[in-house]
Amino acid sequence: MPYVARRVAYLIPTWLAITLLAFFIAQLAPGDPASVYFERLNGRPPGRIELARTRHQLGLDQPVVERYLRWLGHAVQGNLGRSYSSGLPVTHELLSRFPATLELATTATLLAVLLGVPLGVIAASRRNSLIDHVTRGASLIAASAPGFWVAYMLIILFSVKLRLLPSFGTGGVNLLILPALALGLGEAGLLARLARSSMLEVLREEYVTTARAKGLPEWRVTWQHALRNALIAVVTQVGLVFGFLLAYSAIVEVIFVWPGIGALAVNAINQRDYPMIEGFVVFAGTVFILVNLAVDLIYMALDPRISLGSQTVPAVG
């Protein structure tokens, strides 16, 4: 079977596994969604009869396997049910808020690439210089710092102290900068470290020595010859970073009141909005595996050995 077809076929069991996890993990969470649902509508805890009535109304008194199969049947048709909290279709809610998350994740990924890759390459080409030490230190801090802490620090610096940028909201480029930085800085650190190590590895290759022996200027050796090969690992990582940022932007979205699917998911978790939680996991998981597929296809384009049917994919990253 051709590589692409095989790769696409793998998506089906992966996606089914995601639906299983999404559905059953939500069921395992402590707390009765019927109780939360009732309390939300009525402002008080339910009596026993009211609770039983609400559980029936939400279909929660049905066997869990039966509920899963019914839900799956609808999910494959794009119907992820209705949100307990808003009453709106989950698919509609996710799709209407996905562009905001996409915008944020794309900008953060761009920032991560534009900051991280050049820094990593420069650090590698000037190994053990001051810039190398600074890049390694800064990238380690950026990659290690918790996202929420980075977000608060950025707000304190740029909004509270300097009053240059708003601390939250959407609607303009100036509102995108801080959340994108908060989300992208950590990934920039990771990419810088990866680009540096890949570059160092490539710079030790014989063809690089040959290029140098031929008398090519160092910048051409680095940026034209070595970088292309070093980028293979980086491209793979960028794809993963993008998928990761799409699915895991929740904390930053909550802090900056960004209207994406991450903030929607946090709200749903707090309210035990099962259909929304399950929908989010399936949606984010689907996006993640599609991004991974795209990365693999790009990788195949960069390294044609893969499309020739080789089962052995060189380890990268």
Add this chain to the structure above:
Amino acid sequence: MSDLPGPEHPLPSPSLHPVTRRQLIRMLGVGTIGASGLLAGCSSSSKPSSATAKRGGTLTVGADADGYVLSGPSANVGQYPLNANIFEGLVRMDPDYGIVPVLATSWTLRPPNTWRFTLRRGVRFHNGQPFTAEAVKYTFDLIATTGGGGTPGFAKHGTTIIDDYTVDVTPTFPNARLVEQVVHPENYIIAPGTDPVKHPTGTGPFQFASYQRQQQLAVKRFAGYWGQPALLDAITFKFIPDSNARLLALESGSVDVMLIVPNQDAADLQRKGFRVGASPVGAYEAFYCNISGKKGYTICQDPSVRKAIEYAIDREALIKGIYLGRAAAEQSMIPSRLLGPANAAKIAGYTFDPAKARQLLDSAGWTAGANGVRSKGGKPLSLQLIDGFPSPDSHTGVPEFIQAQLRQVGIDVSIVVTPDNAAYSARMNALAGDLWLEQGNQNDANPAFLPALLFSKKGLFGGSSYQTMFAPGGTFDVLINQALATPSEAEVKSLVAQAMHVLIDGDAIVVPLAGIERIVATSSKVRGFDNEPSQLQVRYDRVSLAT
């Protein structure tokens, strides 16, 4: 125009106290801002401002998470939990829990169980529709379709139009407390036939402008308002669930008002020149003792243990150390402002007396062991404290304080933190725990609601785990049922105070810890923010922005 009144009572001047985690984060940041002078009539640390109030301008409010319901008959955008002053009720509640006429000018109880309301004339909805009895029927019938009919118990055919300005309301159960309950924004009047989500339409001083779920709600002044027009042109409520982000939004000038200020941030904000006001007590912190004896949780069935717990807790130290002085030493559970001082005095509460606690335990046969934990018949005096309602964050430091205090008298407490309300409810339904820590709100003017809901044998809406674990029955039920049935406001307060006396002083089932104040911070340009106890009755029409 003269300056408008300030918050109910400003906080005392900040004093030195240990650095909190939040402050540490801030210190690691890059300094602070200095806001301009404070308002006239503010706290002792404030300075008079030369700025004057004016009409116009847009106020930006940093609110908590968006909790509106968006579908079905319970849809409540602009109503609850954030009252944006789009809607009005037949009556409202003043900061002393007094009933104030709004869309109804008078009301009477027509025995056995019908309330007749005379409605205000000359009132129009934001869409131009006149306000009449039809709107009251429309609204109450809508609430009736939710199942329970709301806390007042509106019946499907229970609202009858007598004429355009007279309406009769007969609830599903004998309800002498209905007027005190309809102050709640959930019962505010909606324009018939309007979409409560796409275009919420009421009679309030502000009309709907726009709403983006979990982002913001914008309202603008309603020119045709029947009462005194609002001073502001518009208000934008920004939903910022993260309290750190909300605080930084205030400091950066992105919002003018920060609702729900955590205790630990209040002094810091005050130092920086923001106006920080605490409401009168509108909520309580307490824990309840499980007396059911079910599922192996039997220790609190012993009244001596419960009494010992009451005496073992130093509430003043709790208020000073955990609440940083921003709570009141109230032991009535129901705000004393609602009960009235004479009635509140009927609930004695407990003074800190660890010697008495030890003596009670000794007398009951709980003897001290080598590890400091008492035991009886080989059974250690170990209790589980469940922390989680409405959230563990709302009790920060309190469970550990209780644990340390009870340990001093030989009671071992293990703390079970449930991550949220849902997990707490699940644990409660399993009856798994000895002590249940809660923070409860007084959201209407009915003092009998919470005691009846939580502690009466029958419950208000049928039995629940509260009834199983905490209801003493007997005298308490007699008193609380009388309170629910009496039409006299004075009598209900007296009866509720007596019932709480039984529950706290007599049975020691409820261990009240403190009366909770709501803290709100505003920038120096905000005038007239009335920080009332429930925060459901804030009147934004009297708020203005200084020049």
